[in-house]
Amino acid sequence: MLRAALTVVTIALSSLAHAETKVPSSQAEISLGFAPLVKEAAPAVVNIYAKRVVEVRESPFQGDPFFQNLFRDFGAARPQVQNSLGSGVILSADGIVVSNYHVVGMATDIRVVLNDRREFTAEVLLADEANDLAILQLNDPEEMPYLPLRDSDSVEVGELVLAIGNPFGVGQTVSSGIVSGLARSGAAAGTGQGYFIQTDAAINPGNSGGALIDVNGDLIGINTRILTRSGGSNGIGFAIPANLVAEFVDQAKAGNTQFEKPWAGATGQPVDADIAESLGLDRPGGILISALHPESPFLAAGIAPGDVILAVDGNPITNGAEMIFRMSVAGLGGTAEISGILGGEPATRDVALIAPPEVPSRETVQTSESTVLPGVVVSNINPALTAELGLPLKSEGVVVHGLGDFGARVGLRLGDVLLAIDETQIESPTDVEEALRQASRRVSMLVERGSRRVTLRFRL
Numbered sequence: 234m235l236r237a238a239l240t241v242v243t244i245a246l247s248s249l250a251h252a253e254t255k256v257p258s259s260q261a262e263i264s265l266g267f268a269p270l271v272k273e274a275a276p277a278v279v280n281i282y283a284k285r286v287v288e289v290r291e292s293p294f295q296g297d298p299f300f301q302n303l304f305r306d307f308g309a310a311r312p313q314v315q316n317s318l319g320s321g322v323i324l325s326a327d328g329i330v331v332s333n334y335h336v337v338g339m340a341t342d343i344r345v346v347l348n349d350r351r352e353f354t355a356e357v358l359l360a361d362e363a364n365d366l367a368i369l370q371l372n373d374p375e376e377m378p379y380l381p382l383r384d385s386d387s388v389e390v391g392e393l394v395l396a397i398g399n400p401f402g403v404g405q406t407v408s409s410g411i412v413s414g415l416a417r418s419g420a421a422a423g424t425g426q427g428y429f430i431q432t433d434a435a436i437n438p439g440n441s442g443g444a445l446i447d448v449n450g451d452l453i454g455i456n457t458r459i460l461t462r463s464g465g466s467n468g469i470g471f472a473i474p475a476n477l478v479a480e481f482v483d484q485a486k487a488g489n490t491q492f493e494k495p496w497a498g499a500t501g502q503p504v505d506a507d508i509a510e511s512l513g514l515d516r517p518g519g520i521l522i523s524a525l526h527p528e529s530p531f532l533a534a535g536i537a538p539g540d541v542i543l544a545v546d547g548n549p550i551t552n553g554a555e556m557i558f559r560m561s562v563a564g565l566g567g568t569a570e571i572s573g574i575l576g577g578e579p580a581t582r583d584v585a586l587i588a589p590p591e592v593p594s595r596e597t598v599q600t601s602e603s604t605v606l607p608g609v610v611v612s613n614i615n616p617a618l619t620a621e622l623g624l625p626l627k628s629e630g631v632v633v634h635g636l637g638d639f640g641a642r643v644g645l646r647l648g649d650v651l652l653a654i655d656e657t658q659i660e661s662p663t664d665v666e667e668a669l670r671q672a673s674r675r676v677s678m679l680v681e682r683g684s685r686r687v688t689l690r691f692r693l
Contacts, residue, residue: 267395271407274450276348276378277323278397278405278443281332281355283340285317320398320443321345321369322452324382324482328374330355331478332442333457334365345371348405359485361492364561365457366473368485380444383451385474386548388412388430396434396456396470398443410434410468412453416555417471428558429471430454436470445472452478476562483564495560495569496589496616498529500626503552504541512541512574518551519543519573526626528590528616534582536575544572560586589616598662599635604669605676605693608637611651611662622648625683631659633680643676644689650681 319336323329330345337343343355353371360367371377392412400406414431432445436456445454454472484492501520502508509517520542525532536542544550545559546569563569568583575582597612612618614628622634633640633649651659654668655677669676678689 267407267409270395270446270448270450271397274380274395274444274446275397275405275407277380278348279321279323279330280346280399280405281319281321281330281336281442282344282346283317283319283337284342285338285340318399318439319441320439320456322442322444322455323371323377323379324452324478325379326377328353328355328371328377329482329485330369330371331455331481332367332369333455334360334362334367336442337367337369338362343369345369359481359489359492361481364473364477364481364492366455366478366481366492368481380446380450380452382475382479383447383449383453385430385453385476388415388447388453388474390415393448394432394434394453395446396432396436396440396443396472397446398436398440398456400435400437400439403439406440408435413469416551428474428477428554429457430474432470432472433468434470435468440470454478474558477558480562480564493565493588494557495530495563495565495586496620497531497553497557497560498526498589498616498626499531499536500524501542501553514541514574518549520550520553520556524626526616528592530585530587531571531582534571534584536571536582536584540576541574542571543574546570547572589620591615591617596662598666600637600666600669604666605672606637606639606643606645606669608635609633609640609645609665609669610635610637611665613662614650624648624650628681630681631662631665643678643691644687645678645680646682648682649687651678652681652686653677653679 317336319332321330321332324331337357338360345353345355353374355369355371358368358370390412394410394412396408398406410433412430413433417429417431430453436459440456443456444452445456447453453475455478456470456472458471460469481492499522501522504517504519504521506517508521522536522538522540522542524538542550542556545556546563548559550556550559560569563586565586565588567586569586570581571584572581593613593615595612595615595618597610600607600609611631611633614630614632618632619628622632624632628650631651633645633651634647636645636647651665653659655672657664657668659665674693676691680687680689
């Protein structure tokens with residue numbers, strides 16, 4: 234009976250290109266379970282202890298359900314040390330480590346502890362909050378154990394996987410499960426905007442940045458977060474695919490300190506059943522392009538609003554996050570093959586993978602001490618700044634991307650587009666300096682915030 238059950242498992246595993254088909258031949262092999270695999274992979278998974286200094290305001294209204302929101306910037310700011318605990322994975326013998334941004338982002342002191350209790354300090358080479366990834370370099374590393382990266386596009390639902398990390402700070406722990414879903418875009422809570430591998434292997438706080446490995450010990454993803462209402466693992470965890478990790482490592486080794494992803498310069502909506510029927514498509518899927526920036530590489534390749542994008546480099550897509558993921562994995566500098574219904578006919582186009590351009594050139598002004606709001610930083614909007622601040626595609630004018638000492642107190646926010654100050658229409662960054670220098674004791678500012686227009690009034 235046991236041998237028959239093992240044969241069923243072997244048949245399931247035989248569909249995995251990287252798995253070795255073998256029935257355990259002895260009771261000793263059966264009792265080992267995943268032990269040989271864990272013994273080989275665990276040394277490359279590390280614990281990470283990070284410290285960061287943040288500015289904290291002590292407000293007398295803290296805890297009040299009404300006034301704490303009205304006076305969130307009230308009170309003097311003072312520095313406070315925050316500690317974070319997470320996991321990481323060594324990717325090369327020379328000490329390249331990958332972890333999550335929310336573990337090491339903005340950290341001033343990082344300590345990495347190996348499974349054999351050796352400790353190293355580390356520096357962040359590249360970090361990106363949107364993708365929740367960070368690449369570290371260990372200081373003075375020895376010959377390090379590491380995990381090889383597997384092509385995450387070859388991963389299939391139902392594969393056996395192990396999650397290795399340091400949940401709740403109790404020490405290195407291993408949990409097992411399967412890949413329960415692929416192409417989970419935006420399914421995880423938090424700042425992550427990526428494209429995830431879903432697993433039912435238990436992932437808890439502290440597992441962040443740890444390894445999700447297959448039955449050969451190859452890294453298929455970096456554990457990042459869970460979907461939960463209780464705060465505990467409910468069998469829905471998410472990992473960042475190894476292919477995106479590989480692109481991060483390449484950019485870090487090239488000297489990038491910020492992750493550069495290709496810019497589409499396009500907006501669209503997923504093609505659901507109703508849209509598919511109206512377009513004469515046989516099934517839902519893909520993205521209906523609704524708008525393109527004049528500098529968009531899609532527009533330059535001959536793609537127009539109303540076209541439907543179905544695949545990037547042969548990989549089907551269903552939403553914008555998947556499209557950007559596929560472009561990010563391909564990397565900057567080359568081209569991506571875009572397939573879809575273009576101009577009413579099935580077609581493909583080669584689209585250049587470019588960074589958001591600085592067109593027109595960025596003009597930046599920091600308001601002087603002679604103005605009513607010194608230290609506010611404003612710039613004219615271009616594609617690079619639009620991508621940096623997450624502005625709507627067709628934003629124009631002058632945007633705030635530095636608040637100075639008093640900007641937040643009068644209600645300004647990063648990403649506000651300035652339309653007018655008092656009676657002066659704002660058309661360039663120098664207009665802001667001039668208007669704030671001539672402002673009276675009562676100041677009125679009209680800003681565009683997302684899809685809303687907001688008037689800020691304050692008195693000096």
